[in-house]
Amino acid sequence: MAGTDSSASSRQSSFNSLAKDLELPLEQGCLSIIVLGASGDLAKKKTFPALYHLFEQGFIQAGEVHIFGYARSNLSDEGLRERIRGYLKGASEEHLTEFLQLIKYVSGSYDSGEGFDKLNKEISEVEMSNKSGSSRRLFYLALPPSVYPSVCKMIRTYCMNPTSRAGWTRVIVEKPFGKDLDSAEELSSQLGELFEEDQLYRIDHYLGKELVQNLLVLRFANRLFLPLWNRDNVDNIQIVFREDFGTDGRGGYFDQYGIIRDIIQNHLLQVFCLVAMEKPVSLKPEHIRDEKVKVLQSVNPIKDEEVVLGQYQGYKDDPTVPDDSNTPTFASIVLRVHNERWEGVPFILKAGKALNSRKAEIRVQFKDVPGDIFRCKKQGRNEFVIRLQPSEAMYMKLTVKKPGLEMATEQSELDLSYGMRYQNVTIPEAYERLILDTIRGDQQHFVRRDELKAAWQIFTPLLHDIDAGKLKSVSYQPGSRGPKEADELSEKVGYMQTHGYIWIPPTLA
Numbered sequence: 001m002a003g004t005d006s007s008a009s010s011r012q013s014s015f016n017s018l019a020k021d022l023e024l025p026l027e028q029g030c031l032s033i034i035v036l037g038a039s040g041d042l043a044k045k046k047t048f049p050a051l052y053h054l055f056e057q058g059f060i061q062a063g064e065v066h067i068f069g070y071a072r073s074n075l076s077d078e079g080l081r082e083r084i085r086g087y088l089k090g091a092s093e094e095h096l097t098e099f100l101q102l103i104k105y106v107s108g109s110y111d112s113g114e115g116f117d118k119l120n121k122e123i124s125e126v127e128m129s130n131k132s133g134s135s136r137r138l139f140y141l142a143l144p145p146s147v148y149p150s151v152c153k154m155i156r157t158y159c160m161n162p163t164s165r166a167g168w169t170r171v172i173v174e175k176p177f178g179k180d181l182d183s184a185e186e187l188s189s190q191l192g193e194l195f196e197e198d199q200l201y202r203i204d205h206y207l208g209k210e211l212v213q214n215l216l217v218l219r220f221a222n223r224l225f226l227p228l229w230n231r232d233n234v235d236n237i238q239i240v241f242r243e244d245f246g247t248d249g250r251g252g253y254f255d256q257y258g259i260i261r262d263i264i265q266n267h268l269l270q271v272f273c274l275v276a277m278e279k280p281v282s283l284k285p286e287h288i289r290d291e292k293v294k295v296l297q298s299v300n301p302i303k304d305e306e307v308v309l310g311q312y313q314g315y316k317d318d319p320t321v322p323d324d325s326n327t328p329t330f331a332s333i334v335l336r337v338h339n340e341r342w343e344g345v346p347f348i349l350k351a352g353k354a355l356n357s358r359k360a361e362i363r364v365q366f367k368d369v370p371g372d373i374f375r376c377k378k379q380g381r382n383e384f385v386i387r388l389q390p391s392e393a394m395y396m397k398l399t400v401k402k403p404g405l406e407m408a409t410e411q412s413e414l415d416l417s418y419g420m421r422y423q424n425v426t427i428p429e430a431y432e433r434l435i436l437d438t439i440r441g442d443q444q445h446f447v448r449r450d451e452l453k454a455a456w457q458i459f460t461p462l463l464h465d466i467d468a469g470k471l472k473s474v475s476y477q478p479g480s481r482g483p484k485e486a487d488e489l490s491e492k493v494g495y496m497q498t499h500g501y502i503w504i505p506p507t508l509a
Contacts, residue, residue, distance in 0.1 A: 028064070029064070029133065030127045032066050032127065033051065033065060034067075034069075034140065034159075035142055036140065037141065038080060038105065039080070039083070043140075044087050046142075050432040050435050051067060052088055052091065052096070053428070059436055060439070064130075070105075070107075074107055079105070080103060106122055110154070111151075113154065113157065116155070119159060120159045135161045135166070135167035137159065137167070138170050138435075138438060141171065141173050148187065148190075148191065155169070155171065168199070170199050170438055170441075171199060172201045172203050173202055176261060180456060182460075185453065188449050200449075204267060204270050208429075208437075209388055210418070212271060212388060214386075214394075215274040218394075219279075235495075236345060236490075237346075238365070238495065239275070240359070240360065241263050241267065241352075242358060243358055244358045245358075247318060253320075254327070255320070255325055258329075259328050260333070260462070264459070269455050270292075272347055273295055274292075275347075275362060275364075277295045278341070284444075285442060293448070296455055297454050298338050298339045299336070299337055299338070300336045302333060302335065302458065303334070306489065306493065307334070307462065309328040309472065310328060310473055310474050310483040311325070311327065311328055312476055314354075315354075326472060326473055329473075330353065330355075330476060330482045331349075331351060331352070332350040334348055334493055335458070346493040350486065358390065361388055364384040365383050365495060366382040366383065366384075367381070379410065380397065380399075380497075382397060382398060382399070383396070391418075391505040392418040393417040394415075397498065397501070411498060411501040417505055
């Protein structure tokens, strides 16, 4: 049975130790997970599969957890279960059947008290049948941000954890958190009137990725990197997100936001924080988030001449996209940090759709070796590359002697590829990790309100200029590297491309 094996006990023991270090409360008792927008794509593709995998691994257990789906659709319990089953292919039938029986469905609108009152009665019924005396309620808003204020008001009015029972109420909200500084602040104010900051979990799934979570360990648990990670040794840093497909029928939605709001201002900026921040006092969530805010507040205003915008040819063929759209599907932006560690080091944040490859990576390029006695400078610089997706890996590009009788050099690598090193380990999905963090009350990998504000302060002036047409998107060919101007910008600020070297993920063959 799920949740009863020795590995689950071992994982709980490990968490108990970590929770003590982080001063997280160790909690048990009735847990109700409510997925609002249960019939939508996000819930079916991400939220429910993540909950299933947590159940399968024993992190949430039958008898303790109850899952409720809430949406406007007219569905029965069994109707929702069958929809979810279709997204859990390959699951153990025994575990799947047991998991699906935990799910109940409540139909109602998002701005009416009747549906939420009914939802509260359903939750209270299972809580009263649980003898623990504890009531933990986790609300996952798999909904458009436009309905967050009304939904949160309904939760606050009808569905909070009863004061007569121990426990908590927590709310997970999905991005986008506004479209600029003013709209983000307005949304934060509306939610802040209803919930305390420790009840709100602003989810950015990039913070749940395995390699992103490894960044703090790499930087602060390895003596090797401590003296290297600064302006004395690092020439430039690139944080890159590339997709090999376009908007695929989502053009109308995407056109409201663009690649900067969709990817750079949140996902890539969160990675930037972990790469650039100073060492926190401890691993407590607030200490880590304090350092992220500090580095965001140290970013200089973005210069127009250090921005390249692109739009792939054919983007406006989508009938839902306006013919005169200037919305970028590609952007390369240079951030500069005004502090002792990073003064003069460009951080190149680059993201695009319909490109020639799919990947997300961090590329730390080091400065040239002074006194190049081997005359190998043209072969390329040392680089430390963290491949976030796909084929998770870390590798260090080095110059080595080419085997043979001649004293010739070439580029090679020291390689930690997760698929090789951890062959029997399943890397958890980001949503699994972040939902589990929410249950445990660990906000380390979620965005705090002042952090969100600092992020929007960086990008809002640029976004307003784009919206006003002051900066134009240049056209680029689908399946290409993107606009040539982006490569020219990278070269201008110091990036040196390695020619003749391609990293190939190792295989067992």
